[in-house]
Amino acid sequence: MSCLHKRPKRTKSQEEALQEQLRKVAQENGKRLGLEGDADLQFLLIGGELVKIRSSSWKKNRFYKLQEDCRTLWHESKKTFRRNQTFSIDDIESVRKGRQSEGLKKHTDPSVEEQCFSIIFKGRKKNLDLMAVNAEEANRWVSSLEKVKRTIGNLSHQQKSEHWIINCMRKADKNEDNKMTLKELKHFLRQINVEVDDTYAEEIFKKCDKSNSGSLEGAEIKHFYDLLTHREEIDVIYNKYAQTQGQMSLRDLLNFLLNEQREQATAEDASKLIEKYEVDETAKQKKHMTKDGFLMYLHHEEGSILNPAHIPVYQDMSQPLNHYYISSSHNTYLMEDQLKGPSSTEAYIKALTKSCRCVELDCWDGANGEPVIYHGYTITSKVLFRDVIKAIKDYAFKTSDYPVILSLENHCSVEQQKLMAHYLISILGDALVTKPFGDTMPTNFPSPEELKGKFLIKGKRLNKLDAIFNNNNIIEEGTVSEEDEAADCENGQKAKPKKSKIKLAKQLSDIVIYCKSVHFSGFEHAKDSHGFYEMSSFKESKAFNLAETSATAYIHHNMDKLSRIYPAGSRTNSSNYNPVPMWNVGCQIVALNFQTPSKEMHLNQGRFLTNGTCGYILKPEFQRSLSSQFDPNTLTQGPWMKRKTFYIMVISGQQLPKINKDKHKSIVDPLVRVEIYGVPADNASKETHHIENNGFNPMWNENFQFDIHVPELAMLRFVVEDYDTTSPNDLIGQYCLPLTSVQNGYRHVPLLTKRGDVICSAGLFVHLMLLDAQ
Numbered sequence: 001m002s003c004l005h006k007r008p009k010r011t012k013s014q015e016e017a018l019q020e021q022l023r024k025v026a027q028e029n030g031k032r033l034g035l036e037g038d039a040d041l042q043f044l045l046i047g048g049e050l051v052k053i054r055s056s057s058w059k060k061n062r063f064y065k066l067q068e069d070c071r072t073l074w075h076e077s078k079k080t081f082r083r084n085q086t087f088s089i090d091d092i093e094s095v096r097k098g099r100q101s102e103g104l105k106k107h108t109d110p111s112v113e114e115q116c117f118s119i120i121f122k123g124r125k126k127n128l129d130l131m132a133v134n135a136e137e138a139n140r141w142v143s144s145l146e147k148v149k150r151t152i153g154n155l156s157h158q159q160k161s162e163h164w165i166i167n168c169m170r171k172a173d174k175n176e177d178n179k180m181t182l183k184e185l186k187h188f189l190r191q192i193n194v195e196v197d198d199t200y201a202e203e204i205f206k207k208c209d210k211s212n213s214g215s216l217e218g219a220e221i222k223h224f225y226d227l228l229t230h231r232e233e234i235d236v237i238y239n240k241y242a243q244t245q246g247q248m249s250l251r252d253l254l255n256f257l258l259n260e261q262r263e264q265a266t267a268e269d270a271s272k273l274i275e276k277y278e279v280d281e282t283a284k285q286k287k288h289m290t291k292d293g294f295l296m297y298l299h300h301e302e303g304s305i306l307n308p309a310h311i312p313v314y315q316d317m318s319q320p321l322n323h324y325y326i327s328s329s330h331n332t333y334l335m336e337d338q339l340k341g342p343s344s345t346e347a348y349i350k351a352l353t354k355s356c357r358c359v360e361l362d363c364w365d366g367a368n369g370e371p372v373i374y375h376g377y378t379i380t381s382k383v384l385f386r387d388v389i390k391a392i393k394d395y396a397f398k399t400s401d402y403p404v405i406l407s408l409e410n411h412c413s414v415e416q417q418k419l420m421a422h423y424l425i426s427i428l429g430d431a432l433v434t435k436p437f438g439d440t441m442p443t444n445f446p447s448p449e450e451l452k453g454k455f456l457i458k459g460k461r462l463n464k465l466d467a468i469f470n471n472n473n474i475i476e477e478g479t480v481s482e483e484d485e486a487a488d489c490e491n492g493q494k495a496k497p498k499k500s501k502i503k504l505a506k507q508l509s510d511i512v513i514y515c516k517s518v519h520f521s522g523f524e525h526a527k528d529s530h531g532f533y534e535m536s537s538f539k540e541s542k543a544f545n546l547a548e549t550s551a552t553a554y555i556h557h558n559m560d561k562l563s564r565i566y567p568a569g570s571r572t573n574s575s576n577y578n579p580v581p582m583w584n585v586g587c588q589i590v591a592l593n594f595q596t597p598s599k600e601m602h603l604n605q606g607r608f609l610t611n612g613t614c615g616y617i618l619k620p621e622f623q624r625s626l627s628s629q630f631d632p633n634t635l636t637q638g639p640w641m642k643r644k645t646f647y648i649m650v651i652s653g654q655q656l657p658k659i660n661k662d663k664h665k666s667i668v669d670p671l672v673r674v675e676i677y678g679v680p681a682d683n684a685s686k687e688t689h690h691i692e693n694n695g696f697n698p699m700w701n702e703n704f705q706f707d708i709h710v711p712e713l714a715m716l717r718f719v720v721e722d723y724d725t726t727s728p729n730d731l732i733g734q735y736c737l738p739l740t741s742v743q744n745g746y747r748h749v750p751l752l753t754k755r756g757d758v759i760c761s762a763g764l765f766v767h768l769m770l771l772d773a774q
Contacts, residue, residue: 029068029069029070029071030070033070033148033151033152033155034151035070035147035148035151038147040140040143040144040147040148041066041070041144041147041148043140043144044065044066044073044144044145044148045065045066045068045070046065047063047064047065047066047074048063048064048065048132048137048141049061049062049063049064049133050062050064050130050131050132050141051130051131051132052075052128052129052130053103053104053107053108053129053130053131054103054107054129055103055107056106056107059107059131062075062076062077063075063076064130066148067086070148071088071089071090071148071152072086072087072088072089073086073087073088073089074086087121089145089148089149089152090152090760091121091122091125092119092120092121092122092145092149093120093121093122093350093353094120094353095117095118095119095120095141095142095145095146095149096117096118096120097116097117097138097139097142098113098114098116098117099112099113099116100118101118101120101127101129101346102344102345102346102383102387103118103127103129104116104118104129105387107129108131112131114134114135114138115131115132115133115134115135115137115138116129116130116131116132116138117130117131117132117138117141117142118130119145120346122755122757123597123753123755123757124335124336124595127346169188169221169225172184172185172187172188172191178217179215179216179217180215180216180217180221180224181214181215182201182202182205182214185201185204185205185216185224186201189201189696190667204224204227204228205224207223207227208220208221208223208224208227210223228696231295231652231697232699233651233652233699233765234291234294234295234298235291237256237260237746238291238294241253241255241256241260242291244288245288247283247286247288247289247290248288248289248290248294249286249287249288250267250270250271250274250287250288251267251270252289253270253273253274253289254266254267254269254270257269257270260745260746261743261744261745261746262744262745262769263743263744263745271287273289273297273302274287274288274289274293276297276300277289277293277294277296277297277300278290278293278296279292279293279296280292280293298746298747298748298765299748303746303747303748304743304747304748304749304750305735305737305742305743305747305748305749305766305768306609306610306737306741306742306743307610307741307742307743310610310611310741311610311612312611312612313611313612313614314610314611314612315611315616315617315618316618317402317447317448317449317616317618318447318449318450319447319448319618319624320444320445320446320447321403321445321446321447321448321451321514321562321588322445322532322558322559322560322561322562322588323559323618323619323624324448324588324616324617324618324619325583325588325590325607325608325616325617325619326357326358326405326588326589326615326616327354327355327356327357327358327604327607327608327615327616328356328357328358328359328405328564328589328590328591328592329351329356329358329359329360329591329592329593329594330360330566330567330591330592330593330594331360331362331375331574331593332347332348332351332356332359332360332361332594333347333348333360333361333362333373333374333375333383333388334347334375334380334574334593334595335347335595336574336595337572337573337574338375338378338380338569338571338572338573338574339375339378339379339380339572340378340379340380341380341381341574342380342381343373343374343375343380343381343382343383344381344383345383345387345388345390345391347594347595348388348391348392348395349391349394349395350594350595351594352392352395352396352398352399352404353395353398353399354399354594354605354756355399355400355608355613355614355615356594356615357400357402357403357404357405357615357616358404358405358407358458358564358589358591359392359404359405359406359407360407360409360566360591361373361385361388361406361407361408361409362374362375362376362409362411363385363408363409363410363411363412363416363420364376364382364411364412365411365412365413365416366382366384366385366416369415369416369419370384370385370386370416370419371384371385371386371412371416371417371419371420372384372385373385373388376411385419385420385423386423386427389423389424389427389428390427392404392406392428392455393427393428393431396455397453399613400612400613400614400615400616401452401453401614402448402451402452402614402615402616403448403451403452403453403454403455403456404454404455404456405455405456405457405458405515405589406424406455406456406457406458407458407459407515407564407589407591408420408457408458408459408508409483410459410460410482410483410502410504410508411482411502413503414477414503414504414505417504417505417507417508418505418507418508420508421505421507421508421510421511422507424455424457424511425511428455431453431454431455432454432455432457432511433451433454433455433456433457433511433513433514434510434511434513435468435513436465436468436513436514437450440469441465441466441468441469442465442532442533443532444532445514445532445533445562446514448614448616456513456514456515457511457512457513457515458512458515458516458517458535458564459483459508459512459515459516459517460480460481460483460502460504460509460512460516460517461480461504461509461512461516461517462477462478462480462504462506462509463509464531465513465516465531465533466531477503477504477505477506478503478504478509479501479502479503479504480501480502480504481500481501481502481519482500482501482502483517483537513533514533515533515535515562516531516533516534516535517534517535517536517537518530518534518535518536519536520536520538520542523550523553523554523556523557526557526561527557527560530561532560532561534561535561535562535563535564536561536563536564537563537564537565537566538563538564538565538566538587539565539566539568539569540565540566540567540568540577541568543563543565543582543587544577544581544582546585547581547582547584547585547632548633551584551585551630551631551632551633552629552630552631554585554586554587555585555586555623555628555630555631556626556628558585558586558587558588558623559586559623559624559625559626562588562589563586563587563588563589564587564588564589564590564591565577565579565582565587565589565590565591566591567591567592567593571593573596574593574595574596575593575596575598576592576593576596576598576600576601577592577600578600578603578677579592579600579603579604579607580603580677580678580713580715581632583607583713584632584678584679584713585632586619586623588619590604592604597753597754597755597756599717601756602717602734602736602752602756603677603715603717603736605736605752605756606715606716606717606735606736606737606738607715607738609736609737609738609741610737610738610741620640620712620713621639622638622639622640622712628640632679632680632710632713633679633680635679635681635709635710640710640712640713641709641710642710642711642712642772643707643708643709643772643773644707644708644711644770644771644772644773645705645706645707645708645770645771645772645773645774646676646705646706646707646708646739646768646769646770646771647703647704647705647767647768647769647770647771648674648703648704648705648706648766648767648768648769649701649702649703649704649766649767649768650672650674650688650700650701650702650704650764650766651699651700651701651746651764651765651766651767652697652698652699652700652701652764652765653670653672653695653697653698653700653720653762653763653764653765654696654697654761654762654763654764654765655695655696655697655761655762655763656668656670656695656696656698656720656732656733656751656762657695657732657733657759657762658695659722659730659732667693667694667695668693668694668695668722668732669690669691669692669693669722669723669724670690670691670694670695670698670720670721670722670723670732671687671688671689671690671691671720671721671723671729672687672688672700672718672719672720672764673685673686673687673688673718673719673720673721674686674687674704674706674716674717674718675716675717675718675719676706676708676714676715676716676717676739677714677715677717678708678709678710678711678713678714678715678739679709679710679713679714681709681710682706682707682708682709682710682713682714684706686704686706688700688702689702690723695732707773708739708770708773711739711740711770712740714738714739714740715736715737715738715739716736716737716738716739716742717734717735717736718734718735718736718749718751718764719731719734720732720733720734720751720764731754732751732762733751733752733753733759733762734751734752734754735749735750735751735752735764739770742768742770743768744768744769744770745767745768745769746765746766746767747765747766747767747768748763748764748765748766749763749764749765749766750762750763751763751764
């Protein structure tokens with residue numbers, strides 16, 4: 001066993017000098033964030049004691065403070081093997097004031113509501129539940145953390161990159177003397193994920209060590225930073241167009257926008273870019289763009305792969321509801337697997353804040369007459385129906401104003417159903433749709449625009465909707481077939497007869513308006529017997545079979561009605577099916593396990609990335625027009641056939657993260673795979689060679705070509721992996737978007753983690769061209 005070497009104890013004067021040095025570092029980092037002298041930043045840097053709450057009996061005082069890098073929160077730990085713990089501000093999803101988490105509601109008294117707050121992390125990391133000494137202190141922690149989180153999130157790519165590199169330099173400066181020896185320089189290079197041989201490291205070092213002192217400091221470190229971050233590929237592009245005294249004039253920039261970026265740009269557009277991104281005031285006055293300004297432009301939204309015009313809500317939102325793909329979750333209450341994992345209101349909050357617009361509630365009789373939500377026939381934990389509805393009410397419209405569908409799978413007794421109806425009506429209030437719009441029986445769905453801020457209930461109904469207008473809505477209760485996904489397939493076996501019946505309370509039946517659940521007995525039967533508001537749920541195997549054998553009929557069914565698809569019961573590990581074939585046949589509610597990071601969820605995130613990430617995407621016209629004979633499997637001629645050739649050059653990568661952070665000398669060997677998902681004829685995948693030992697600035701310069709038949713259904717996905725000869729490659733990052741939202745030309749591609757969170761300073765640089773096929 002290795003010995004732990006204690007650092008020699010510092011003298012009082014050394015400690016004071018170190019504290020002064022740390023203060024200056026914090027000041028410098030605060031300045032970089034634009035928060036120099038900010039009172040909230042100072043509050044976090046000083047820190048304070050908070051009560052950490054894990055259970056009713058585990059409530060411990062812990063000291064918390066922001067570290068000098070201004071982006072890492074430190075807190076003490078009493079565990080002997082880890083005295084101090086840290087987490088990055090980047091890891092925080094949100095900070096919630098009050099007793100908002102399940103833990104605080106369960107383990108604290110309502111009287112301390114104002115003193116409590118929770119830090120919610122991205123991914124599956126547990127919430128951090130905290131209590132301050134008083135309400136004022138709690139408010140200060142919440143507002144200060146939110147301010148620093150917001151400020152870091154708003155930094156430009158260049159600022160994030162700079163911040164990250166400088167903090168890696170600090171970590172490499174082992175003796176904290178603000179100088180960098182050759183040994184420290186090698187350590188730093190490994191930290192930023194680049195392996196260089198000793199000769200090259202010495203060469204860079206000598207080039208920068210102008211004073212021949214054997215260490216770099218001040219301007220020498222700045223020179224080293226400039227050498228390190230120099231982008232040769234940007235030089236080549238810039239120099240090609242910088243035809244005016246070594247700089248880009250307004251005309252030069254316009255030429256670049258027209259010829260390389262293929263934009264419909266004007267001189268006024270070029271002038272706005274110079275005004276917005278040029279960093280040199282003298283150049284700006286001449287209407288010139290320097291190389292630094294050019295790089296700044298390429299790193300912002302105008303230079304991103306995603307068309308900025310598609311970022312806000314840009315589609316027509318006044319079409320009937322069934323004309324849209326709707327971001328949808330399966331068994332939303334589950335945090336993990338389908339058999340034994342926890343059920344939680346937190347799962348609903350996470351899905352809704354990711355703009356999921358259709359959530360599922362499996363309702364069962366609970367103790368004390370209170371309905372509960374859990375996965376029937378399993379040992380997943382239970383959560384109160386009432387608490388779930390409250391959470392949905394609080395978080396449904398935080399990130400999108402467009403309607404939320406509550407998909408009820410009802411197994412409750414009539415008495416508990418009445419209580420469910422009471423909670424839905426009393427908690428959701430006027431936001432709940434309880435009758436059709438207008439004074440006459442509707443013939444079509446209202447639009448997402450008309451339904452803004454509204455909740456729709458999907459479930460069983462005792463009678464037809466027109467009974468409301470025929471004064472025929474007097475049934476008190478009745479029997480309907482039970483909708484039961486869990487019974488469809490448990491470990492490949494039918495758990496019980498599918499045709500079981502359940503008594504339905506009138507109160508619950510009456511609030512099912514536009515989404516009445518009915519059994520599917522074929523497309524012709526649905527066309528002849530079902531109203532537009534009567535919809536079916538399809539198990540994935542059934543849906544995929546219909547998509548293969550009756551695609552055009554399925555598309556026409558979805559022009560009039562809603563369809564919901566859900567994963568097979570055999571997916572007990574909460575894995576997902578590929579949603580693309582379902583979108584290809586116009587299915588709207590393609591429900592996925594949101595809690596499972598996977599390629600399928602990346603595709604879902606990509607599909608709903610545009611249009612304000614509002615959770616609704618307008619389907620292509622050929623999936624809405626009654627005259628359409630579109631079939632994704634055969635591709636006959638029609639308005640959907642808009643053949644394109646997609647050219648892509650994967651040029652370089654920037655600051656790819658280390659995968660194995662525990663291994664000091666571990667460096668990634670990155671490769672890039674470019675994938676197309678769409679109609680079967682368009683599905684394709686091509687990948688670059690791998691670059692050995694360089695995650696900091698790998699260069700590939702590889703060209704690919706894809707033939708696209710139906711661009712309106714095509715998704716583009718980038719996957720960056722760490723190549724391994726002996727085991728499957730590890731994911732470094734990924735990014736997915738609709739092909740029709742891609743900008744041509746030289747573009748930066750952001751990278752996301754497996755869970756879909758942005759990796760701050762990492763990205764790819766590519767050249768793209770989507771052209772009409774010859």
